Amino acid sequence: MLLPAVLRRALLVPLTAVILALQSLFPAVAATPTTWYLDCSASRNGTGRHASPWNSLATANAHLFRPGDRLLLKRGATCKGTLKPRGSGTDGAPITLAGYGAGRGRPVVSGDAATTEKAAVHLHNVEQWEIRDLEITFPDSATTRRERNGLLVEIADLPDGVGTHYVVDDVFVHHVDGDATKWSNGIQFRVSGTTRPTNFDDVLVQNSRITAVDREGLTNRTTWMCRPIYGSGDGCGSTVNWRANTGIVFRGNNISNTGGDGIVVRASSHALVEHNTVHDIAMRPMGSNVGIWTINSDDTLIQHNEVHHVRKLPGNGDGQAFDSDYGNNRAVFQYNHSHDNEGGFMLFCGGCGTGSSSHGTVVRYNLSRSDKGRVFDVTKDDNARVHNNTVYLPAGSATAVVHQRAATTNMVLSGNIFYNLGSGGYSGPKYTPSDFLWNGNTFYGHHPANQPVDAAGNTADPKLENPGGTRPGDYRLTPGSPALRAGGPVAAGVTEDYFGSPAPGVCRPDAGFHQLSDFDDGDCPAPDLAIDTGFESGTLAAWSPYGSVGVLTTGTHSGLHAVRVGPAQAAVEQVVQLKPRTTYRLSGYGKVSSAGTQVSLGAKGYDSAGSSTRHVFTGTSYTRGSTTFTTGATSDTAKIYCYARSGTGNGYCDDITLKEN
Numbered sequence: 124m125l126l127p128a129v130l131r132r133a134l135l136v137p138l139t140a141v142i143l144a145l146q147s148l149f150p151a152v153a154a155t156p157t158t159w160y161l162d163c164s165a166s167r168n169g170t171g172r173h174a175s176p177w178n179s180l181a182t183a184n185a186h187l188f189r190p191g192d193r194l195l196l197k198r199g200a201t202c203k204g205t206l207k208p209r210g211s212g213t214d215g216a217p218i219t220l221a222g223y224g225a226g227r228g229r230p231v232v233s234g235d236a237a238t239t240e241k242a243a244v245h246l247h248n249v250e251q252w253e254i255r256d257l258e259i260t261f262p263d264s265a266t267t268r269r270e271r272n273g274l275l276v277e278i279a280d281l282p283d284g285v286g287t288h289y290v291v292d293d294v295f296v297h298h299v300d301g302d303a304t305k306w307s308n309g310i311q312f313r314v315s316g317t318t319r320p321t322n323f324d325d326v327l328v329q330n331s332r333i334t335a336v337d338r339e340g341l342t343n344r345t346t347w348m349c350r351p352i353y354g355s356g357d358g359c360g361s362t363v364n365w366r367a368n369t370g371i372v373f374r375g376n377n378i379s380n381t382g383g384d385g386i387v388v389r390a391s392s393h394a395l396v397e398h399n400t401v402h403d404i405a406m407r408p409m410g411s412n413v414g415i416w417t418i419n420s421d422d423t424l425i426q427h428n429e430v431h432h433v434r435k436l437p438g439n440g441d442g443q444a445f446d447s448d449y450g451n452n453r454a455v456f457q458y459n460h461s462h463d464n465e466g467g468f469m470l471f472c473g474g475c476g477t478g479s480s481s482h483g484t485v486v487r488y489n490l491s492r493s494d495k496g497r498v499f500d501v502t503k504d505d506n507a508r509v510h511n512n513t514v515y516l517p518a519g520s521a522t523a524v525v526h527q528r529a530a531t532t533n534m535v536l537s538g539n540i541f542y543n544l545g546s547g548g549y550s551g552p553k554y555t556p557s558d559f560l561w562n563g564n565t566f567y568g569h570h571p572a573n574q575p576v577d578a579a580g581n582t583a584d585p586k587l588e589n590p591g592g593t594r595p596g597d598y599r600l601t602p603g604s605p606a607l608r609a610g611g612p613v614a615a616g617v618t619e620d621y622f623g624s625p626a627p628g629v630c631r632p633d634a635g636f637h638q639l640s641d642f643d644d645g646d647c648p649a650p651d652l653a654i655d656t657g658f659e660s661g662t663l664a665a666w667s668p669y670g671s672v673g674v675l676t677t678g679t680h681s682g683l684h685a686v687r688v689g690p691a692q693a694a695v696e697q698v699v700q701l702k703p704r705t706t707y708r709l710s711g712y713g714k715v716s717s718a719g720t721q722v723s724l725g726a727k728g729y730d731s732a733g734s735s736t737r738h739v740f741t742g743t744s745y746t747r748g749s750t751t752f753t754t755g756a757t758s759d760t761a762k763i764y765c766y767a768r769s770g771t772g773n774g775y776c777d778d779i780t781l782k783e784n
Contacts, residue, residue: 154189156189156190156191156192156193156216157189157192157193158173158192158193158195159171159177159183159186159188159192159193159194159195160172160173160176160177160195160197160223161176161178161180161182161183161195161197161202162176162177162197162200163178163179163180163197163200163201163202163203164178164197164199164201165177165178166178168182171186173223176197179202180202180203180204180205180206180232181204183206183208184205184207184209185209186208186209186210187209187210188208188209188210188218189210189218190211190212190213190216190217190218191212191216191217191218192210192212192218192219193218193219193220193221194208194218194219194220194221195220195221195222195223196220196221196222196223196230196232196257197222197223197224197230198222198223198226198227198228198229198230199224199226199228200230200231201231201232201233202230202231202232202233203233203235204232204233204234204235204238204240205232205234205238205240205242205243205244205245206220206232206243207240207244207245207246207247208220208246209249210249211249211250211251211252212250212251212252212288213251214287214288216251217251217252217253217288217290218249218251218252218253219252219253219254219255220244220252220253220255220257221253221254221255221256221257222255222257229256229257229258229295230256230257230258231257231258231259231260232244232257232258232259232260233259233261233262234260234261234262234263234271234273234299236261236262236263236264236265236300239269241271241275241306242261242271242272242273242274242275243259243260243261243272243273243274243299244257244259244273244274244275245272245275245277246274246276246277246289247277247278248277248278248279248281248286250278250286250287250288250289251287251288251289252276252288252289252290253288253289253290253292254274254289254290254292254294255290255291255292255294256292256293256294257294257295258294258295258296258297259273259274259294259295259296260273260296260297260298260299261273261298261299261300261301262298262299262300263300263301264300265300268300268301268302268303268307268337269301269302270301270302270304270307271299271300271301271302271307271337272301272306272307272308272309272310272311273296273297273299273308273309273310273333273336274291274296274309274310274311275308275310275311275313276311276312276313276323276326277312277313277314277315278313278314278315278316278321278323279314279315279316279321280316280318280319280321281319281321282319284319284320284321284322284366285321285322285323285324286314286321286322286323286324287323287324287325288324288325289312289323289326289327290327291310291327291328291329291331292327292328292329292330292331293329293330293331294310294331294332295331295332296309296310296331296332296333296334296336297309297332297333297334297335297336298336299335299336299337300337301336301337301338301382302337302338303337303382303383303409303410304338305339305342305344305383305384307336307337307338307339308336308338308339308340308341308342309333309334309336309339309340309378309381310328310331310333310340310341310342311339311342311343312326312342312343312344312368312371313343313344313345314343314346314347314368315346316346317346320347320366321345321347321366322345322347322366322367322368322369323343323368323369323370323371324368324369324370325369326368326370326371326372327372328341328372328373328376329372329373329374329375329376330375330376331376332376332377332378333376333377333378333381334377334379334380334381335380336380336381336382337381337382337407337409338381338382338383338384338409338410339381339383339384339385339387340378340384340385340401341376341378341385341386341387342386342388342389343368343371343387343388343389343390343391344389344390345366345368345389345390347364347365347366347390348365348389348419349362349363349364349365350450351363351478352419352449352450352451352452352479352480352481353419353449353450353476353479354450354476354477354478354479354480355476355477355479356449356450356477365390365419366390367390367391367392367420367421368389368390368391368392368394369391369392369393370393371388371391371394371395372394372395372396372397373386373388373394373396373397373399374395374396374397374398374399375397375398375399376399377399377400377401378399378400378401378402378404379401379402379404380403380406381403382405382407383404383405383407383409383410383412384404384405384412384413384414384416385399385401385404385413385414385415385430385433386399386401386414386415386416387415387417387418388416388417388418389417389418389419389420390418390419390420391417391420391423392420392421392422393421393422393423394417394420394422394423394424395423395424395426396415396417396423396424396425396426397424397425397426397427397428398427398428399415399429400428400429401414401415401428401429401430401431401433402414402429402430402431402432403432403434404432404433405433405434405436405439405441405442406434407436408436408437408438408439409439410439410440411439411440411441411442412439412441412442413433413441413442413443413444413446413466413470414433414443414444414445414461414464415428415430415444415446416445416446416447416448416470417446417448417451417454418448418449418450418451419449419450419451420450420451420452420454421451421452422452422453422454422455423451423454423455424454424455424457425445425456425457425459426455426456426457426459427458427459428459428460429459429460429461429462430445430459430460430461430464431444431460431462431464432463432464432465433465433466434465435465435466435496440466441470441500442464442465442466442496443464443466443467443468443469443470443496444459444461444464444467444468444469444491444494445459445461445468445469445470446469446471446472447469447470447471447472447473447481447484447504447507448470448473448475448481449472449473449474449475449476449479449480449481450480450481451473451481451482451484452481452482452483453482453483453485453760454481454483454485455484455485455486455487456469456484456485456486456487456489457485457486457488457489458488458489458621460489460490460492460595461489461490461492461494462490462491462492462493462494462593463493463495464494464495464496465495465496466495466496466497466500467491467494467495467496467497467498467499467522467526468489468491468498468499468514469486469491469498469499469500469509470500470502471484471499471500471501471502471503471504471507471532471534472503472504473502473503473504473505474502474503474504474529475502480503480505481503481504481505482504482505482506482698483505483506483507483508483698483700483760484504484507485507485508485509485510485700486507486508486509486512487509487511487512487613487617488511488512488617488620488621488626488636489512489621489636490512490513490515490595490621490636491512491513491514491515492514492515492598493515493516493517493520494516494522495520495522496522496523496526497523497524497525497526497547497550498514498516498522498523498524498525498541499524499525499526500526500528501525501526501527501528501529501532501534501551501558502527502528502529503529503530503531503532504532504533504534505533505667505698506533506535506667506697506698507532507533507534507535508534508535508537508700509534509535509536509537510535510536510537510538510539510610510611510613511537511610511613511617511620511626511632511634511635512539512540512635513539513540513542513587513598513636513637514539514541514542514543515542515587515590515591515598516541516543516544516545516547516568517544517545517591518544518545519545520543520544520546520547521545521546521547522545522547523547523548523550523551524541524543524547524548524549525549525550525551525554525559526550526551526554527550527551527552527553527554527555527558528551528552529553530553530555530558531555531558532555532558532559533664533665533666533667534558534559534560534664535559535560535562535655535664535665536560536561536562536564537562537563537564537610537611537612537613537654538562538563538564538609538610538611538613538632538633538634538635539564539565539634539635540564540565540567540585540587540606540634540635541564541565541566541567541568542567542568542587542590543566543567543568543569544568544569545568545569546571547569547571548569548571548572548573548574549571549573549574549575556573556575556662556664557662557663557664558664559575559664560654560655560662560664560665561575561576561577561580561660562577562578562579562580562611562612562654562655563577563579563580563609563610563611563631563634564577564611564634565580565581565582565583565585565605565606565609565634565635566580566581567582567583567584567585570582576660576661578659578660579609579611581605581606583605584605585600585604585605585635586600586601586603586604586605587599587600587601587604588600588601595621595622595636596622598635598636598637599639600633600635600639601639602639604633604639606634606635607633607639607640608630608631608632608633608640608642609631609633609634610632610634610635612631612650612651612652612654613626613627613628613632616700616702616759619638620636620637620638621637622637624637624638625642626638627642627647628644629644629645629648629649629650630642630644630646630647631647631650649783650782651780651781651782652699652700652701652781652782653665653697653699653763653779653781654697656711656778656779656780656781657681657684657685657778657779658674658675658682658684658685658686658777659682659683659684660684661674661676661683661684662674663686663695665697666686666695666696666697667695667696667697668694668695669692669693669694669695669696670688670689670691670692670693670694670767671688671689671690671693672688672693672694672695673686673687674686674687675687675775678775679777680745680777680778681777681778682777682778684777685775685776686765686776686777687773687774687775688722688765688766688767688773688774688775688776689716689720689722689767689770689772689773689774690720690767690770690772690773691720691721691767691768691769691770691771691774692766692767693766693767693774694765694766694767695764695765695776696762696763696764697762697763697764698760698761698762699760699761699762699763699781700759700760701729701754701758701759701760701761702754702783703754703755703758703759704753704754704755704756705753705754705783706751706752706753706754706783706784707726707729707751707752707753707754707761707781707782707783708749708750708751708780708781708784709724709725709726709736709738709749709750709751709752709763709779709780709781710747710748710749710779710780710781711724711747711765711776711777711778711779711780712745712746712748712776712777712778712779713738713740713745713746713748713765713774713775713776713777714740714742714743714745714746714774714775715740715741715742715743715772715773715774715775716743716772716773716774716775717743717770717771717772718741718743719769719770719771719772720741720767720769720770720771720772720773720774721739721740721741721767721768721769721770721774722739722740722765722766722767722768722774722775722776723737723738723739723740723764723765723768724737724738724740724748724750724764724765725737725738725750725763725764725766726750726752726761726762726763726764726781727761727762727764728758728761728762729753729755729758729760729761730753730754730755730758731755731756731758732755736750736751736752737750737766738750739768740774745775745777751784763779763781765779
């Protein structure tokens with residue numbers, strides 16, 4: 124029997140209220156992840172199921188993807204336009220973008236040059252995405268180019284300030300015809316926005332190929348990049364808003380035929396760039412470019428890469444394989460192979476920006492062969508350490524070993540092999556020998572008039588296996604080489620050579636990138652971890668001076684030289700590489716010129732609290748003093764100093780040692 128309408132409505136009201144109450148008590152069950160299919164070659168637009176795929180990017184872009192979903196594109200089919208999907212995954216349930224169907228061909232997304240879109244695939248303000256097995260291109264035949272990207276992952280002003288988990292694996296990006304600005308890339312991870320500080324965390328790009336793109340290959344960038352050591356870069360001025368991107372890993376990629384740079388890491392902390400092959404870079408006139416470089420970042424590690432044939436076109440600068448640009452702290456370049464690059468092996472560009480600086484770049488256990496222009500192109504880098512590299516320059520080469528473009532560099536080079544059959548030497552508009560300290564290097568072949576003084580170095584043939592060969596193995600040491608056990612002290616943390624063989628951390632290493640000698644660190648005395656602590660170089664190349672300082676040739680404790688600091692306030696300082704949670708003893712000899720003057724031998728900044736310790740000398744004859752300190756849980760550097768604290772006289776220090784206690 125049908126109830127009257129009025130009665131039916133009366134019964135429905137309380138029933139609806141009950142249903143709403145029950146829904147509030149029992150949260151909704153998460154939707155089951157769904158696989159969606161897109162075949163742009165299909166004749167009609169379907170439901171997105173395997174048997175009835177979508178056939179347009181517009182349909183996919185209109186869909187809201189949920190955690191765990193998969194969007195699969197048909198292999199062999201080309202979608203023209205921009206794929207810009209919505210929705211984010213969650214921890215453990217990312218959204219996957221990949222291919223489906225038989226055959227080896229990839230699904231293709233090709234940007235439409237008739238649009239103003241910035242990218243062929245554009246992930247915007249979404250996270251927890253994994254992209255695999257795609258082919259991406261954005262051709263544009265227009266004479267006037269605009270910003271174009273193959274894959275652009277962009278986040279801006281996120282509510283929690285962090286975009287997390289992005290994987291790009293086995294993706295092929297090619298023929299991206301962008302403009303000459305650094306906004307155009309094969310693949311870029313970009314932080315935009317100016318309202319809420321935002322950064323990427325957990326980004327992996329691996330096993331992918333990028334070729335024929337303008338301007339850059341694989342990069343990241345951010346609007347949150349201003350800090351004092353970056354100077355006025357990108358118009359920063361006095362603004363301070365630096366926010367590091369974290370978990371950036373670029374691994375195992377092949378990048379070639381770019382108009383500009385190969386790989387660039389910007390405004391990041393502990394980024395890792397490894398096992399990439401980067402070649403035929405800067406092929407078109409698009410400014411100054413480098414194979415792999417980092418800028419405005421902390422603790423970038425660039426290792427196990429091969430970079431070759433970076434061009435340096437007329438009117439362009441740089442052209443090197445690698446670059447520690449300005450605004451960096453503690454960048455490390457190790458176990459890399461550089462060859463046939465028109466601008467050389469390594470650019471130190473700490474002073475390339477107005478008011479900028481870089482600190483503590485380490486270049487170790489690399490091979491540079493047949494690079495051109497200059498091996499090391501130096502534009503200021505405070506406390507750089509260059510050790511255990513092998514450099515080969517063939518006959519007919521005019522490549523300079525060092526080309527210096529700015530003074531006050533402060534670089535230590537130790538245990539390197541310079542196998543120089545060419546005519547290049549040491550040059551540059553600001554070449555200043557006192558900016559460099561040489562310790563235990565091998566100089567073989569050409570000996571220019573201004574070859575550096577290296578009291579612990581040698582000029583004998585290092586007896587490489589096959590100098591002039593094309594394989595890294597051709598530059599191994601052979602038994603009986605004078606380079607065996609001839610290197611200088613190495614920075615803390617080195618455990619292996621280029622080939623993965625153990626390298627000494629205490630014993631004196633072989634010179635060059637290959638460790639052939641056997642060693643037992645337990646049988647060797649602890650090395651002195653500071654450089655030129657007796658000032659026997661006759662310069663302050665290993666030290667940063669403040670106030671009135673100078674190197675003495677009389678009145679020393681021992682040897683030919685000592686250092687004078689004073690009258691107060693005056694000091695010399697040196698940043699040293701150490702190990703966390705380790706105790707060290709700093710010792711040395713000091714005196715003052717007159718009563719009432721004090722000079723300190725000390726260490727500071729060895730833990731997160733910025734602690735300091737010192738021994739104070741007040742006598743007018745040399746006496747020995749020492750102090751100990753323990754590095755913090757995450758501290759791997761400290762600054763040691765000789766400092767005239769007070770009084771009207773001078774202070775003197777000599778024969779300083781820093782050893783693990």
